[in-house]
Amino acid sequence: MPEKFKFAFMPSASCGGCEIAVVDIDEVILKVAELADIVYWPTALDFKDKDLEAIPDGGITVGFFNGAVRNDHDVHHAKQMRRKSQVLVSFGACAQMGGIPSLGNFWTTEELAHRMYDTVPSVVNPDGTRPQLKYDAPEGELTLPRAMDRAYALDQVVDVDYYLPGCPPQVKWIVAAVEAVAKGELPPKGTVIAGTKAVCDECPRERSEEKQVTEFKRIHLVENDPEKCLLEQGIMCCGPATRDGCEAACVVAGQACRGCFGPTDNVNDMGAKLASAIASIVIADTQAEADKILDKLDDPAGYFYRFGLARSMLGVQRGERKDGDE
Amino acid sequence: MVKLTINDQEAEVEEGATVLGACKAAGVDVPTLCYVPFLEPYGACRMCMVKVSENGTPRLTTACTLAAADGMAVVTDDDDVRAARKVVLELLLARAPDAEILQEMAEEYGIEKSRFAVEEEEPPTEAVAVPEAEAEGELEIEKKPKKCILCGSCYRVCEQRVQAFAIGLVQRGADAEVAPPFGRPSDNCIACGACASVCPTGAITAADRLGRQIVHDELTLASNSAIKVPIKQAVPNVPYVDKELCIHFTQNENGLDACRICEDICPKEAVDLDAEDEDIELDVGTIIVATGFKTFDPRRIAELGYGRLPNVISGLEFELMMRADGYTEGELLMENGEKPKSIAILHCVGSRDKNYNRYCSRVCCMYSLKFAHLIKEKTDAEVYQFYIDMRSFGKGYEEFYDRLLEEGVFFIRGRGAEVTHVAERPEEESKLVVCCEDTLIGAYRRVPVDMVVLATGLEPREDADEVRRTFGISCGAEGFFTEKHAKLAPVSTTTDGVFLAGACQGPKDIPDSVAQGSAAAAQALALMDKGLVEIEPITAVIDENVCCGCKICIGLCTYTAISFNEEDKVSEVNEALCKGCGTCVAACTTGAANQRHFKNEQILAEIEGVLS
Numbered sequence: 001m002p003e004k005f006k007f008a009f010m011p012s013a014s015c016g017g018c019e020i021a022v023v024d025i026d027e028v029i030l031k032v033a034e035l036a037d038i039v040y041w042p043t044a045l046d047f048k049d050k051d052l053e054a055i056p057d058g059g060i061t062v063g064f065f066n067g068a069v070r071n072d073h074d075v076h077h078a079k080q081m082r083r084k085s086q087v088l089v090s091f092g093a094c095a096q097m098g099g100i101p102s103l104g105n106f107w108t109t110e111e112l113a114h115r116m117y118d119t120v121p122s123v124v125n126p127d128g129t130r131p132q133l134k135y136d137a138p139e140g141e142l143t144l145p146r147a148m149d150r151a152y153a154l155d156q157v158v159d160v161d162y163y164l165p166g167c168p169p170q171v172k173w174i175v176a177a178v179e180a181v182a183k184g185e186l187p188p189k190g191t192v193i194a195g196t197k198a199v200c201d202e203c204p205r206e207r208s209e210e211k212q213v214t215e216f217k218r219i220h221l222v223e224n225d226p227e228k229c230l231l232e233q234g235i236m237c238c239g240p241a242t243r244d245g246c247e248a249a250c251v252v253a254g255q256a257c258r259g260c261f262g263p264t265d266n267v268n269d270m271g272a273k274l275a276s277a278i279a280s281i282v283i284a285d286t287q288a289e290a291d292k293i294l295d296k297l298d299d300p301a302g303y304f305y306r307f308g309l310a311r312s313m314l315g316v317q318r319g320e321r322k323d324g325d326e
Numbered sequence: 327m328v329k330l331t332i333n334d335q336e337a338e339v340e341e342g343a344t345v346l347g348a349c350k351a352a353g354v355d356v357p358t359l360c361y362v363p364f365l366e367p368y369g370a371c372r373m374c375m376v377k378v379s380e381n382g383t384p385r386l387t388t389a390c391t392l393a394a395a396d397g398m399a400v401v402t403d404d405d406d407v408r409a410a411r412k413v414v415l416e417l418l419l420a421r422a423p424d425a426e427i428l429q430e431m432a433e434e435y436g437i438e439k440s441r442f443a444v445e446e447e448e449p450p451t452e453a454v455a456v457p458e459a460e461a462e463g464e465l466e467i468e469k470k471p472k473k474c475i476l477c478g479s480c481y482r483v484c485e486q487r488v489q490a491f492a493i494g495l496v497q498r499g500a501d502a503e504v505a506p507p508f509g510r511p512s513d514n515c516i517a518c519g520a521c522a523s524v525c526p527t528g529a530i531t532a533a534d535r536l537g538r539q540i541v542h543d544e545l546t547l548a549s550n551s552a553i554k555v556p557i558k559q560a561v562p563n564v565p566y567v568d569k570e571l572c573i574h575f576t577q578n579e580n581g582l583d584a585c586r587i588c589e590d591i592c593p594k595e596a597v598d599l600d601a602e603d604e605d606i607e608l609d610v611g612t613i614i615v616a617t618g619f620k621t622f623d624p625r626r627i628a629e630l631g632y633g634r635l636p637n638v639i640s641g642l643e644f645e646l647m648m649r650a651d652g653y654t655e656g657e658l659l660m661e662n663g664e665k666p667k668s669i670a671i672l673h674c675v676g677s678r679d680k681n682y683n684r685y686c687s688r689v690c691c692m693y694s695l696k697f698a699h700l701i702k703e704k705t706d707a708e709v710y711q712f713y714i715d716m717r718s719f720g721k722g723y724e725e726f727y728d729r730l731l732e733e734g735v736f737f738i739r740g741r742g743a744e745v746t747h748v749a750e751r752p753e754e755e756s757k758l759v760v761c762c763e764d765t766l767i768g769a770y771r772r773v774p775v776d777m778v779v780l781a782t783g784l785e786p787r788e789d790a791d792e793v794r795r796t797f798g799i800s801c802g803a804e805g806f807f808t809e810k811h812a813k814l815a816p817v818s819t820t821t822d823g824v825f826l827a828g829a830c831q832g833p834k835d836i837p838d839s840v841a842q843g844s845a846a847a848a849q850a851l852a853l854m855d856k857g858l859v860e861i862e863p864i865t866a867v868i869d870e871n872v873c874c875g876c877k878i879c880i881g882l883c884t885y886t887a888i889s890f891n892e893e894d895k896v897s898e899v900n901e902a903l904c905k906g907c908g909t910c911v912a913a914c915t916t917g918a919a920n921q922r923h924f925k926n927e928q929i930l931a932e933i934e935g936v937l938s
Contacts, residue, residue, distance in 0.1 A: 198874030198916040201895070209880040209890060231878075240876035241915035266872055266917025268930070273915050280882050280913035285803075 005036035005061040014067025018092040021168035066091040068101040069152040073145030082158040093167040095154040098310020102151040167260035194245030203248040216296040271304035330398040346389035360477030377401040416440040424471035425527035473529035480521035489584040612850040619829040622676030631745040666776035672742035673713040677783030687783035712742035784833040798886040817846040864906035872918035879910035
C-alpha cells in the first residue's frame, strides 16, 4: 500500500461554514480517511499552532485554506500552509475572493474599529476602550494578532494552486477535487474547480431577449414567477456574472443568485461587470428616471461585491495598500 | 345553356337563370319592386308579370320566379301584360298610396286613381322604434305615410343575409304589416340598415337619431358604408372593409356567417371576407424606410373644440372637402349645409407647443396659406390666420406669402388659444369665437367666425418604435428616425443598407420628401450596383464556451446584430451587422463577449500603463 496522503484544513477569517461543508460530504469522509491522514484540522480536532509548525515543509500533500486573510496571524498561517503544502487549495469564497469579511474594505480598519467599539447600538464603551495588541498579565504577556488595513484573498498573500469556490463549497466539487488528487489527475495550476460558464447556463427559468428592468424589487416583498428570469422580474440576481457548477441551487429554490462562485475566467472584476450589466438593462428615458429606478436597488455595492470586494479593482477606501503585498 | 325568345328575339342564358334574369341579360326592361338580386326569388309584388308560352300555350306569370327553359317564348310588353300589371299596380296603390315609385309607375300605366282605394279615416299606426343602444344611424320604420307594399324585401334580407330575424310579417290580410316581434324593439337588431337599403318604396328609412346632417361622409363625420375607399385619391384605389360597420363581421361575433352580399355581387370575385393578413418574407439587400407620419390628433387640445364643436375641422378634412371630386364637389360647407362667411385658420396645432410637440412641423404655415388662397379663390369669405410667426422659407414661398397679404387675408400674430361657442357679444351669437392674444397690437382679441380650420402638425407614427427595432435604426426624443449624420449622411442610418426617406425622418414637405426619396434610392442603387458591402473590422465576438445564454446583450444591441442560438443556448454576433460599438462587451457579465482590437486585457493593460 502506497503511503497515505496528508490533508490539512486551515480556517482563517471565516464563519466555519466551509468546515461544515467538509463534514457534509457524509460517508465520503470515510473514503477520505482511507485515502489520507488528516494532519491538521483545528476546527474538528485538538490541534495547536505547534502541531502545524512540527510538520516539515512539503509534509502536507493537500492543504485546504478557508477564510479571508484579515490579520497578521492569518498571514502567518497562510505562509505556513504554503510552505508545508505540496498543493494549496483555496477553499470557499472568502479564501478565493475575500468573501463577506472583505465587505469591510469599504471602510478603513480604524473606521471599522470605531463602529465596532464605539457606535454599535449594543455597545456601551464610554471610555473608548480598545483591545490592545499586548497585555502584561500576571501569567505573562498576552498578544492579539494585528488587524491589517483590509481583508485579502488568499492568493493576494501566497501562491495558490487551485480554487474550490462557493459559500460554502459544494460537496460534489469537494469530492471531485479529492478524486482528482487520488487519481493524480490534477488540472492546470490556477484552475477553479467548478463550471466554466455562468449560472444562467444551468438556470431552468425562461429568459426573454428583451431584458428590461423598470423597477427593482426586494425578493421577499414579491411573489416571483418561478418560470421567469428573476432579473426580468426586477429582482437583483447575480446569476449572469457568477460561475456555474452549483446547478443554480439558489435560483431553483426561488432565491436570487448571490454570486458565491465568483466570476468566470474571463472576468477580472465581477462587481464592475454586474454594475455595467445592470445599468444596461435599466430602461429609462431620462437620467432622473434611471436614478429613481436604481435608487430602489438597495445597497448595490453589497449586491455586486458580496463575496468579491478583496479581488475588486476598487481597493480599500482611503486606506494604504501595504500590509499584504507580496 | 338555355335558348329562348324574348319579344321574338333569340336569347341565351345559363342553366338555372330565371326569365327575369334572361330579360335583364338581353337588355329588356321588366318592372320590378320586390326583386333584390342577392335574395331568393319571392314573387311578392307581381309587377314583373310577363306572358310565357311553352308548347304554344301562353300564360301570365311572374318572371322572377320562373326558371328559363328551352324553347320558351317570352313577351314582356303587350296589352295582356300591361293590363295585368295595371291591376297589380292598382292593388298595390290601394295599400300604399304614398309610395312615390308606385305613383310614377301609375302614371306610366295610365292609372289616375286606384279602383280599390280604401277610406282614409283609419288612424295611422304608431311608429315602431328599434333599440336606442347604438346612438348612430339607427332605423325607424316609418309608417305614417302609407308606403309599405309588403313585398318582404326587408324581412327577407334580415333573415337571409343579416340573419338577425329582427323583423317579420305580422297579422294577416289587410292588417298585415312588417314589425319586430310583439311590436317591441328586437334585441337581435344590429341597426345595420339593410332593410332600409332594400326597401323599394321608401317605407323604411335610416335616420340619424341625433339629427346630424350627413355632409362629408368620407370625412367620417357620419355613418358610412362598411365597404369603402378610404378617400377618393387613395393609392391603391381599392375599397376596404370596415369591420366595425360590416354586417358580416358584426354577426360573426354572434356566431353567424351572415351577409356576404359584396362577395356575391362583385363581378370580378375580388372580395374575400375570409381573407386574413399574411406575412410575406422577402430577401432583400437594401431597405428604404419611408413609413411617413401621422397627423396630430387635435382632439388632444380640448380647448380648440375639435370633435366637440361643429365646424371645427382639421387641415386634412378641409383639404378633402375642397377637392373637386369630393363629397361637396369642392364647395366649402358648414355642417348645416350653408357656406361659411368667415373662416379662421389656427397655425401650430400640436407643434411648437411644449405641452405637445416642441418642434416645428414645417409644412403647416404653407398649407395654411394655400387654404387661405383657396378660400379666397372660391368664396368671398373672410379669412383670419392666427400664427406665431410665418415660416415661409422654401423656394417661392415668401412670394406666395406676399401675394396672400395682397389678397386681403387677415394675419393675426398670436396663437389661437381657445375656440368657443359661448357668445359674449351680440356679434358672436351662433358663431365660433377664436380667442387669442394679438402680440402685434398687444391686446386680447375675440374673433367670431363661422368655421375654424386647425393646421394640425406632423407626428411620428404610433408604431415608429416597433419599426425602429425591426430595422435596427434609432430615433430621436420626439420619435422620428435618426439619420446617420445630420449633414453628411442625411439618408443613411446606422444600419448598413437601411435608408430613410420622407417624413418618418422628420417633418418635411413634398419637395423635400421627393428629394430625400431620390437620394435614398440613389444610395440603395449604389450599394446594389457594387454588390459588395464593406463591414467593420472591429466587431464583437462571443465565446460560445463561456456564454451562459443570459440574453442581456440581445436587447441592448442597437444594430440587431446579436441573436440567440437555441440549439447551443448561446448568443451569437452577426458580424455583417455588428458595428463594434462595444455595448454588449461592457454588459457581458461572463466576459464571453469581447471586442476585436479592444479586448478586455488590452484595455486593462492600457489603464495599467497610464497609471503606472
